[in-house]
Amino acid sequence: MVIVGSGFGGLFAAQALERAEVDITMLARTTHHLFQPLLYQVATGILSPGAIAPATREVLAKQDNVEVVLGDVTAIDVESRRITATTLGIELDYDYDYLVLAAGAEQSYFGNDDFARNAPGMKSIDDALELRGRIYGAFELAEVAAARGNQEALDRLMTFVVVGAGPTGVEMVGQLVELAHRTLRRDFRHIDPRDARIVLLDAADAVLGTFHPELQASTRAELGELGVDVRLGAKVVDLDSSGLDYVDAAGAEHRIEAATKVWAAGVSASPLGRMVAEQCGVEVDRAGRVPVQSDLSLPGHPEIFVVGDMMALDDLPGVAQVAIQGARHAADHIRRALRGDHERRDFVYNDKGNMATISRFRAVAEVGALRVTGFTAWVMWLVVHLFYIIGFKSQVTTLIHWAVTWLGSERGERTITEQQVFGRLAMLASGREIRDKAARKIGPGVPDGDIPDAATEQPGPQGG
Ligand SMILES: Cc1cc2nc3c(=O)[nH]c(=O)nc-3n(C[C@H](O)[C@H](O)[C@H](O)COP(=O)(O)OP(=O)(O)OC[C@H]3O[C@@H](n4cnc5c(N)ncnc54)[C@H](O)[C@@H]3O)c2cc1C
Numbered sequence: 001m002v003i004v005g006s007g008f009g010g011l012f013a014a015q016a017l018e019r020a021e022v023d024i025t026m027l028a029r030t031t032h033h034l035f036q037p038l039l040y041q042v043a044t045g046i047l048s049p050g051a052i053a054p055a056t057r058e059v060l061a062k063q064d065n066v067e068v069v070l071g072d073v074t075a076i077d078v079e080s081r082r083i084t085a086t087t088l089g090i091e092l093d094y095d096y097d098y099l100v101l102a103a104g105a106e107q108s109y110f111g112n113d114d115f116a117r118n119a120p121g122m123k124s125i126d127d128a129l130e131l132r133g134r135i136y137g138a139f140e141l142a143e144v145a146a147a148r149g150n151q152e153a154l155d156r157l158m159t160f161v162v163v164g165a166g167p168t169g170v171e172m173v174g175q176l177v178e179l180a181h182r183t184l185r186r187d188f189r190h191i192d193p194r195d196a197r198i199v200l201l202d203a204a205d206a207v208l209g210t211f212h213p214e215l216q217a218s219t220r221a222e223l224g225e226l227g228v229d230v231r232l233g234a235k236v237v238d239l240d241s242s243g244l245d246y247v248d249a250a251g252a253e254h255r256i257e258a259a260t261k262v263w264a265a266g267v268s269a270s271p272l273g274r275m276v277a278e279q280c281g282v283e284v285d286r287a288g289r290v291p292v293q294s295d296l297s298l299p300g301h302p303e304i305f306v307v308g309d310m311m312a313l314d315d316l317p318g319v320a321q322v323a324i325q326g327a328r329h330a331a332d333h334i335r336r337a338l339r340g341d342h343e344r345r346d347f348v349y350n351d352k353g354n355m356a357t358i359s360r361f362r363a364v365a366e367v368g369a370l371r372v373t374g375f376t377a378w379v380m381w382l383v384v385h386l387f388y389i390i391g392f393k394s395q396v397t398t399l400i401h402w403a404v405t406w407l408g409s410e411r412g413e414r415t416i417t418e419q420q421v422f423g424r425l426a427m428l429a430s431g432r433e434i435r436d437k438a439a440r441k442i443g444p445g446v447p448d449g450d451i452p453d454a455a456t457e458q459p460g461p462q463g464g
Contacts, residue, residue, distance in 0.1 A: 001098035001334065002083055004073050004272065006033045006056040008323035009102025009308030014066050016331035021338060024065055025094055027085050029072040031055055034125065035389055037320065040168060042128035044135065044175040045411040049125045051397045054390050073272060078279045078301055098303050100330050103270035105309040105318060110266055115239040119261035122168060126424060131262060133420035138260045139184060139193060146190035156242060158196050159258035163236055164265030165202035166209060167356035170219060172262055173200045174359035177226045182409040198228050199256060201246060203235040210317060211354055215364040218373050222358050267318060269310045276304065285312045294346040296330055305330035313347065321352050355381045360406050
């Protein structure tokens with residue numbers, strides 16, 4: 001069988017088949033399993049990438065029935081049951097009897113893809129490191145601007161706008177406040193980081209839109225107490241390097257000058273969803289998700305399961321538990337089918353609740369009818385997240401970094417580099433060329449006369 005993706009869906013599907021008599025090929029465009037819920041902590045210097053992104057190969061090293069392959073899936077032919085994946089321009093085909101598609105979702109700019117240039121999203125380690133570089137870099141440049149008496153630049157550099165008031169946006173602004181008010185408080189000579197202006201924008205009229213109104217209201221109040229400028233009913237209509245424009249609920253246009261913009265506003269499912277949906281005669285929904293049957297398979301193709309952020313079923317949200325439970329459900333079908341039991345069973349989602357941190361010692365959580373705020377919710381959040389981080393090594397590292405940050409005021413991962421900040425834009429400009437050349441170096445029978453030195457042009461493993 002083939003599993004596409006090494007995120008929550010892909011990894012948990014593979015692990016659920018540990019003892020099954022099946023040869024699994026796991027194809028993913030990154031070499032790691034990513035714990036996305038803590039990306040904002042990498043972006044704000046609390047955690048290292050390694051703590052939330054262990055190598056998939058290492059996680060599955062003891063599971064003999066899995067082969068992990070780095071590859072970007074570019075084609076799926078459901079009739080001939082064949083998948084094509086590309087690694088640095090080299091194409092390889094894989095045949096399957098069963099397919100679990102768990103390729104997740106990508107950042108969506110709602111048709112304004114050019115916004116991505118100046119407002120990175122938060123979907124990958126690359127994104128988080130770029131944001132870290134931009135955030136800490138903005139404070140550095142603000143120090144220079146202040147020393148030179150350039151007030152206009154200073155104001156722009158000290159303004160941080162997060163677009164999207166879901167859990168990711170709320171957690172991000174909370175950490176920006178902590179950073180400015182605790183971690184960086186004494187580190188500068190010309191600026192006071194506490195002067196940073198932190199703005200949270202959303203086109204909707206509530207923060208944490210999927211939570212109970214009571215928790216929305218308490219979160220909004222807490223953000224106000226932290227000094228976050230929350231603007232709801234605010235739709236971003238333009239975004240450039242020096243700021244953004246939005247239209248408010250009354251239709252009036254506003255401009256915010258801000259050097260740092262973070263896009264936490266929307267996702268659209270992997271385009272692989274549309275690719276298989278078209279071949280199975282179903283239409284993807286507005287977010288590009290594939291409507292699956294109640295057993296999570298595709299119509300006419302009981303051998304293909306779509307799980308996690310790519311699937312549309314009963315309005316289930318794009319959260320880790322949906323992916324994990326869906327993956328286990330698909331694995332159960334495959335395991336039983338191997339024993340000759342072909343009964344199709346409906347997927348029943350067990351909602352374990354929602355939670356989001358606001359800042360140090362403050363969170364909101366809802367589990368069934370139970371709604372919790374403040375320190376208790378924060379402890380619940382901490383325990384749950386620690387539990388789901390993959391691997392003992394990552395759990396210990398995370399715990400140490402959390403202790404440093406929450407009990408003290410330090411952050412252990414403040415390193416930023418030029419590559420972090422400018423690498424993506426440089427890749428956009430010339431990355432394909434660099435990759436193709438690198439690929440030719442390992443491709444069969446390709447003359448390498450004009451191939452530049454790999455030491456200076458070797459691409460990283462992260463996909464496009
Ligand atoms: C910033 C952020 C914060 C979040 N916070 C929470 C939270 O607090 N709680 C919660 O429950 N959920 C949270 N989520 C959502 C949760 O992370 C997702 O619902 C979950 O990761 C979905 O799992 P998945 O397996 O469907 O996709 P993912 O985990 O996204 O995995 C997708 C995999 O597919 C691979 N892939 C994609 N395209 C291709 C291709 N063409 N070829 C090969 N491989 C491919 C990727 O490399 C990746 O390995 C958050 C998400 C984000 C982005």
